[in-house]
Amino acid sequence: MQEIQPRRIVNVSDYHAPADGSACATEQIQQAVDEAGRWGGRVILPKGKYLTGSIFLPSGVEFHMEAGAELIGSTEESWYPVIPSRVAGVEMDWPAGVLNIIGQHDVWITGEGTIDGQGPFWWEKYWGTDRKGGMRKGYTERGLRWAVDYDCTRPRNVIVMNSENIELSGFTSIRSGFWNVHICYSSHVHVDRLKMGDNNGPSTDGIDVDSCRDVLVERCVISCNDDSVCIKSGRDADGLRVNRICEDITVRDCRLLAGSGITLGSETSGGMRNIRVENIQYDGTAAGFRIKSARTRGGVIENVTVSHLRMKNVANPFSFQLNWNPSYSYCEIPEGYEGEIPQRWKILSQRVPEEKGIPLVRNLLIKDVVAELSDGYSGESYEGRSLAFDIDAYEAKPMEDIVFEDVTITAKRFGNISGVRGLKWKNVQVNIQGNP
Numbered sequence: 001m002q003e004i005q006p007r008r009i010v011n012v013s014d015y016h017a018p019a020d021g022s023a024c025a026t027e028q029i030q031q032a033v034d035e036a037g038r039w040g041g042r043v044i045l046p047k048g049k050y051l052t053g054s055i056f057l058p059s060g061v062e063f064h065m066e067a068g069a070e071l072i073g074s075t076e077e078s079w080y081p082v083i084p085s086r087v088a089g090v091e092m093d094w095p096a097g098v099l100n101i102i103g104q105h106d107v108w109i110t111g112e113g114t115i116d117g118q119g120p121f122w123w124e125k126y127w128g129t130d131r132k133g134g135m136r137k138g139y140t141e142r143g144l145r146w147a148v149d150y151d152c153t154r155p156r157n158v159i160v161m162n163s164e165n166i167e168l169s170g171f172t173s174i175r176s177g178f179w180n181v182h183i184c185y186s187s188h189v190h191v192d193r194l195k196m197g198d199n200n201g202p203s204t205d206g207i208d209v210d211s212c213r214d215v216l217v218e219r220c221v222i223s224c225n226d227d228s229v230c231i232k233s234g235r236d237a238d239g240l241r242v243n244r245i246c247e248d249i250t251v252r253d254c255r256l257l258a259g260s261g262i263t264l265g266s267e268t269s270g271g272m273r274n275i276r277v278e279n280i281q282y283d284g285t286a287a288g289f290r291i292k293s294a295r296t297r298g299g300v301i302e303n304v305t306v307s308h309l310r311m312k313n314v315a316n317p318f319s320f321q322l323n324w325n326p327s328y329s330y331c332e333i334p335e336g337y338e339g340e341i342p343q344r345w346k347i348l349s350q351r352v353p354e355e356k357g358i359p360l361v362r363n364l365l366i367k368d369v370v371a372e373l374s375d376g377y378s379g380e381s382y383e384g385r386s387l388a389f390d391i392d393a394y395e396a397k398p399m400e401d402i403v404f405e406d407v408t409i410t411a412k413r414f415g416n417i418s419g420v421r422g423l424k425w426k427n428v429q430v431n432i433q434g435n436p
Contacts, residue, residue, distance in 0.1 A: 008036070008039065008041040008042070009041060009042045009043075009044060010032045010033075010035050010036045010041055010042070010043050010044070011032070011043075011044045011046065012025075012028065012029055012032045012043065012044060012045050012046065012050075013046050014032070015028040015029075015031050015032050016028060017029055017032075017050060018050070018051070019046070019047075019048030019049060019050060020048065020049055021049030021050070021051050021070075021072055022051070023051065024051055024052065024053070024074070024079070025050040025051055025052050026052045026053045026054070026055065026074075026079065029045070029050065029052060029055055030055055030056070033055060033056070033057060033058070033061060033063065034058070036060075036061045037057075037058035037059070037060065037061050039060075040059075040060030040061065041060075041061060041062075042061075042062045042064055043061060043062065043063050043064065044064050044066065045063070045064065045065045045066060045069045045071065045111070045113060046066050046069060047066055047067065047068030047069050048068070048069060048070070049070045049072055050069070050070065050071050050072060051072050051074055052071060052072065052073065052074060052079075052098065053073075053074050053076070053078075053079025053080055053098075054079065054080050054081055054095075054096040054097060054098065054100055054155075055071075055098065055099050055100065056096075056100045056101075056102065057099065057100065057101050057104065057107050057109070058104055058107070059104040059105045059106055059107060060105075060106050060107070061107055061108075062107075062108035062109075062110060063099065063107075063108065063109050063110070064108075064110045064111040065109075065110070065111035065112070065113025065114070065115075065171055066111055066112065066113055067111070067112040067113065068112075068113070069111065069113035069114070070113065070114045070115075070116055071098060071099070071113065071114070071115045071116070072116045072118060073098040073115070073116065073117040073118050073155060073157065073177070074118070075118050075121040075122075077095065077153070080095035080096050080097075080155045081095070081096050082094065082095055082096075083095075083096050083102070085159070085161065085184075086161075086184050086185070086210060086211075086234075087149075087150060088149055088150065088203075088235060088267065089210075089232060089233075089234045089235025089236070089238070089239050089266075089267030089269065090150065090234075090235050090236075090238045090239070090344065090347060090348060091238060091242065092150065092343075092344045092347070094153055095153050095154075095155050096155065096159065097155050097156040097157060097158055097159035097182070098115055098117060098155060098156075098157050098158065099115065099157070099158045099159070100158075100159045100161075101159070101160045101161070101163050101166060102159065102161050102162060102163065103161070103162045103163060104163045104166075105163060105164045105165050105166075106165045106166075107163065107165075107166050107167075108166075108167040108168075108169070109158065109167070109168050109169070109171065110167065110169050110170055110171070111170055111171055112170055112171065112172075113171055113172070114171065114172040114173075114174060115157045115158065115171065115172070115173045115174070115176075116174050116175050117155065117156075117157045117173075117174070117175050117176040117177045117180075118175055118177070119174075119175035119176055119177055119198075119199065119200075119201045119204065120175065120201070121177075122154040122155070122177030122178070122201065123177075123200070123201030123202060123204075125152060125154065126148070126152045126154065126201070126202050126203075127201075127202055134152075135148050135151065135152045136148050136152075136202070139151070140327075142334065142337075143332075143334040143337075144334070145327045145328060146327065146328050146329070146330065146331040146332075146348065147331070147344075147345055147348065149202075149203060149328070150344055150348070151342070151344075154177035154178040154203075155176075155177045155178065156176060156177070156178050156179045156180070156181070156182050157173045157176040157177075157179075157180050157181065158173065158180065158181045158182070159182050159184070160181075160182070160183045160184070160186050160189060161182075161183075161184045161185055161186065162184075162185045162186065163186045163189075164186060164187045164188050164189075165188050166183075166186060166188070166189045166190070167189075167190050167192070168181065168189070168190070168191045168192070168194060169190070169191070169192040169193055169194070170192070170193050170194070171194060171195075172194070172195040172196070172197070173194060173195070173196045174196065174197055174198040174199065175198050175199060175201075176199055176201075176204050177201070178203055178204070179203065179204070179205040179208050180196050180199065180204065180205060180206050180207065180224065181194070181206070181207045181208065182208045182210065183207070183208065183209050183210060183212055183215060184208075184210040184211060184212065185210070185211055185212065185244065186212050186213075186215075187212060187213040187214050187215075188213075188214045188215075189209075189212065189214070189215045189216070190215075190216050190218075191207060191215070191216065191217040191218070191220065192216075192218055192219055192220075193218075193219045193220065194207070194220045194221075194222075195220070195221045195222075196220070196221070196222045196223060196224055197223045197257075198223075199223065199224040199225055200225050201225060202225065202226070203225075203226050204224045204225045204226055205224060205226045205227045205228075205230055206220070206222035206224045206227065206228045206229055206230075206259060207220070207222070207228075207229045207230070208227070208229075208230045208231075208232060209229070209230070209231050209232065209246060209249055210231075210232040210233065210234075210246065210267070211232070211233045211234060211242070211244035211245065211246050211270050212246055212249065213245075213246075213247055213248055214248045215248075215249045215250070216250050216252075217229055217249075217250070217251045217252070217254065218250075218251070218252050218253045218254065219253045219254065220254045220255075221254070221255045221257070222254065222255070222256050222257065222259060223256075223257035223258045223259060224258065224259040225258065225259065226259065226260055227259065227260045227261070227262075227263040227290075228254075228256045228259035228260060228261050228262060228263075228285065229251050229254070229256075229262050229263070230262075230263045230264075230265075231246055231249055231263070231264050231265075231272055231275060232246065232265065232266075232267040232268075233245060233246040233267060233268055233269060233270030233271055233272055233299060234267050234268075234269035234270040234299075235266075235267040235269055235297065235348075236269060236294075236296045236297060236298075236331070236348065236350065236352055236357075237296075237347065237350035237351070237352050238269075238347050238348075238350070239267060239268075239269025239270055239297070239298075239299070240269045240270075240298055240299075240352065240356060242269075242270060243269075243270050244270045245270050245271045245272065245273065246270065246271070246272045246275075247272065247273045247274050247275075248274045249272075249274070249275050249276070250275075250276045250277075250278070251276070251277045251278075251280070252276070252277070252278045252279050252280075253278075253279045253280075254279075254280050254281070255280075255281045255282075255283070256280060256281070256282050256283070256285045257283055257284055257285065258284060258285065258286075259285055259286065260285070260286050260287045260290065261282065261285050261286065261287040261288045261289060261290055261314070262277050262280065262288070262289050262290070262306075263287075263289075263290040263291070263292060264290070264291045264292070264301055264304070265290075265291055265292040265293045265297070265301075265324070266292040266293050266294060266297065266324050266325070266329065267297065268293045268297045268298070268299035268301060268359050269297050269298050269299045270299055271299040271300045271301065271302075272299070272300075272301045272302075272304075273300070273301070273302050273303045273304075274303050275301075275303070275304045275305070276304075276305050276306075276307075277289065277304075277305070277306045277307070277309075278305075278306070278307045278308050279307075279308045280308075280309050280310070281310050282309070282310065282311040282312060282314050283312045283313065284312070284313045284314075285311070285314050285315075286314070286315050286316065287314065287315065287316045287317075287319050288309060288311050288314045288316065288317040288318060288319075288369075288371065289306050289309065289317070289318055289319075289366065290316075290318075290319045290320070290321070291319075291320040291321070291322070291361060292319075292320075292321045292322070292324035292325075293321075293322045293324060293359040294322070294323060294324055294325075294326075294329035294330065294357075294359075295322075295323060295354065295357050295358050295394070296329065296330065296352040296357045297329075297352075297357065297359050298352065298356045298357050298358070298359055299359050299360075300359070300360045300361075300362070301359065301360070301361045301362070301364075302360075302361070302362045302363045303363050304363070304364045304365070305365045305367075306364075306365070306366045306367070306369075307365075307366070307367050307368050307369075308367075308368045308369075309368070309369045309370070309371075310369075310370055311369070311370065311371035311372065312372055312373075312374070313372075313373055313374055314371055315386045316386065316387055316388075316390055316415075317369070317371040317388055317389075317409055317411070318366070318388070318389050318390070318391065319387075319390040319391075320361070320390070320391040320392070320393065320399065321390065321392055322358075322359060322361070322392065322393045322394060322399075322419070323392065323394075331345075331348040331349040332349055333345060333349050358394050358396065358397045359397075360397055360400075361393065361399040361400070361402075362399065362400035362401050363400070363401050364399070364401070364402045364403070365403045365405070366402075366403065366404050366405070366407065367403075367404075367405040367406050367407070368405075368406050368407075369404075369406070369407040369408070369409070370407075370408050370409075371388070371408070371409040371410065371411070372410050373410050373411065373412070373433060386411070386412050386413065387411065387412075387413050387414070387415030387416070388409045388411035388413065388414050388415050388430050388432075389414065389415040389416065389417050390415050390416065391415075391416065391417040391418065391419070391420060392416065392418055392419060393418065393419025393420060394419050395418075395419055398419045398420055398421040399419060399420045399421070400420075400421050400422050401421075401422040401424075402420055402422065402423050402424070403423075403424045403426065404423075404424070404425055404426070404428050405424075405426040405427060405428075406426065406427045406428075407427070407428045407429070408428075408429045408430075408431075409429070409430045409431070410430075410431045410433060411430065411431070411432060411433065412432070412433055413432065414430055414432060
């Protein structure tokens with residue numbers, strides 16, 4: 001990533017963008033961005049509230065949000081153009097995000113400002129006001145639980161796709177409609193000192209790194225309602241068709257609060273290798289380090305090193321579920337279904353032969369981990385259980401060469417381990433509080 005050397009500064013206020021959140025500022029912000037894009041420059045978003053739809057950043061531009069600047073994503077769906085994208089591992093047309101870097105190089109999003117996706121509007125669309133209704137309820141009742149996440153279109157706060165030499169640093173992302181930051185098919189990306197909070201809706205992942213190369217995520221503080229940092233590489237038949245690996249990814253020096261921790265998957269079809277997770281602080285996170293996949297995903301996950309994790313009040317320190325969430329993972333159009341069948345349903349429901357579908361996990365080293373529960377810990381479970389280990393792979397294709405070294409866990413229950421070949425323990429201590 002080259003240093004930021006803008007030749008000129010463009011201030012959004014010079015384009016008379018409404019800064020009180022009362023009217024749409026998309027056009028004025030995009031005009032400022034396009035002007036800077038003609039020669040490469042720095043766009044300043046000064047303090048204020050800017051109601052906007054999708055903004056697209058071109059090569060050579062730094063988009064700098066000053067402290068007190070709030071980029072507020074509109075709840076008008078028409079303000080987000082539908083573009084070719086990848087959503088939860090499947091290529092399809094979907095709404096653009098609030099800030100978008102698509103097919104560009106050398107772009108920076110910086111500053112101490114905030115992106116607010118106005119999530120509650122989108123969350124209620126998905127699961128209603130009581131989290132028991134909305135599209136999710138209707139789809140589940142019709143045997144279509146697996147389709148609702150794709151049909152319930154919701155904008156992401158930041159999308160980086162098919163791009164290289166990208167820097168995301170310093171800003172805050174809150175209340176995203178869907179994932180907060182999605183980095184896909186990109187290389188040489190640096191994510192530094194992002195802050196994420198007030199993400200209480202469905203699938204409000206923190207940072208998703210999807211079929212990328214050479215990505216560094218560091219010094220972030222993340223609170224969300226799903227995976228804190230997630231590494232992905234495509235889903236089922238479509239992911240196997242695309243076959244793009246996610247490799248040379250490092251996540252380090254982060255602090256994780258509410259959320260589901262560091263996760264590989266569930267989209268694993270393109271494979272993952274050379275993954276490093278190090279020096280992560282957890283406090284109240286549902287899970288610590290997870291691997292999740294399904295028998296239709298396929299892919300090889302290998303050469304993963306996880307080290308120096310400090311977990312406080314984490315329900316499940318280690319959860320490796322290769323038959324994860326069947327009602328979502330296995331897509332089948334109900335027999336006798338008479339409604340419209342969108343193209344994405346046809347893609348999702350394509351059959352994957354078992355010999356291609358069972359994923360392989362090998363060469364995983366986990367070391368220097370301390371997971372503790374406070375005296376007042378209530379034992380609130382993650383996915384219905386609170387376990388030190390929740391490891392469930394396939395006997396037909398077991399996980400291979402898994403090493404736990406210098407690991408100390410205090411937990412309510414030990415849990416279970418199955419489908420592993422070549423499991424090694426070196427200085428591992430598990431202390432059980434209460435009934436095992």
